[in-house]
Amino acid sequence: MRVRFAPSPTGHLHVGNARTALFNWLLARGHGGTFILRIEDTDIERSTTESERGILADLRWMGLEWDEGPDVGGGHGPYRQSERRELYASHARELVERRRAYYCFCSAAELEETRKLALAEGRPPMYSGKCRELDPDESAGRVASGERAVVRFRVPDEGEVKFEDAVRGEVVFSADVIGDFVLVRSDGRPAYNFAVVIDDALMHVTQVIRGEDHISNTPRQVLLYEAMGMEPPAFAHLSLVLGPDHAPLSKRHGATSVAEFRAKGYLPEALVNYLALIGWSPVTEAEQAAAALGGANPELLPVDEMARRFSLDRVSHSAGVFDEAKLAWMNRHYMKQAAPERLAHECWSWLAERGWVGERTAEARQFIASLMPITAGSVDRLAEVADRLDFIFEWDAARAAALVAAEPEGRPVLEAFAEEARGDGLVDREAFRAAMGRVKDRTGVKGKALFHPVRIALTATESGPELDLAVPAIDRGSRLASGAGVKHVVSSHERVVQIITSSSLTS
């Protein structure tokens, strides 16, 4: 099995295309196949080497390594269409010689006019076939003398073109709705439909898995395979990825490219896991039933397991809406799974942006890693980690105190807390818990609301940030939870008592 992903380097890697790449990769990896990366850069006006580099980087970031491609080579190269000009030219010449294609001298303006006319009259805007019956020798002569011409494929006037689509079943087109399309442009560059067929055939691609936007191109390509006496590959057309308004995902929906999601602080495994779930379901009925009984979330799967389960016949026919909320949830899950050292590494740039970290010394890395358990499980994205750490790096007791004052239930809770604290001094964690129980009885405030003002008050103490570090860490069962944390809590309680009983909260 040989599959390929063939982006054109005209911009960033869109998540819809990333999903196409992923499905190809999943199929190859699940079946011991070969995954080929080919760059379709025949559109020289829009293609840039910069976006080619970006696409390669994005694919690597997602972990979608390719076996053959422009930078790694392989036995069926070159892997950039711009480097395959001669291949297209020779096949085009052969098709012309065999009368399966012909030179067309119509001008762009002429074509545009007949097109408009056809549309106005409600006819399909196909090429008229004007140059179809020109004398081949005469045409060849005109081309030889330097006249500009395109090469057009001679599409049969009637009959059906059908192909088997691995996700949709049999698809049938009537040949008479297909105009004679361009194989080679007047400047010698191949047109898309021609280049893909030559490339897929010469690269021995066995299944072509691509976006649904190519489904109408497929009959043209099937015709080309036939004309060249080649066996077409198997096809599979993936539905598109849409925005929340059901329009194709575009810039106005916010982030659309892999690079943007990366920049927002999503982990690659989260993006990959999420993307796989648009239009494909790896979940078995047994797992579903288990989930209903409180089992593990069946949609959280490592990529190798997804590859093992992947099959095209379970791919959905309909388009899917990209739901960033679900991606965010998935990202949170993977952030909780990630080692603190890795998270520290991934978050570094955001922390550096705020001037909180400098050089990546061993000490600095260790310190940042030690902060990760406090925050990583409670934010959606890496970029938000910095916000959560603000209270450590941007210490501001006055601001925190103001926040307490603003709490609706803040004062009664804190007053009751202060009262309790005076009694036994809150010497340890147990005493603190007991005191909070009494505060609850006294004020009638319960649940999270009970602790919130106290937490802010803790933040408002003047002891410095390090003690507050300990507070959430205890809850997390992290390495910080033992020993040190408890000590800090005790000392912070004493400070809280001082603060509450003093005037710092009045205003």
Place this chain on the structure above:
RNA sequence: GCCGGUAUCGUCUAGGGGUCAGGACACGUGGUUCUCAGCCACGGGACCGGGGUUCGAAUCCCCGUACCGGUACCA
């Protein structure tokens, strides 16, 4: 216009001639004695419409509607 594709909770989906139509995210309510996060529990929420076929249709067929794609010397 023409050609093609698609249609199950708000979203991603499972299922499929007789099911309480299942799961996930989101949402709502409650719980949580150390975060307005998280976590836990509970809850509301769907088979596009109309005809057929059938004892029975969400499931099969037809028509319609909506949405998407194509109809290029873009890919």
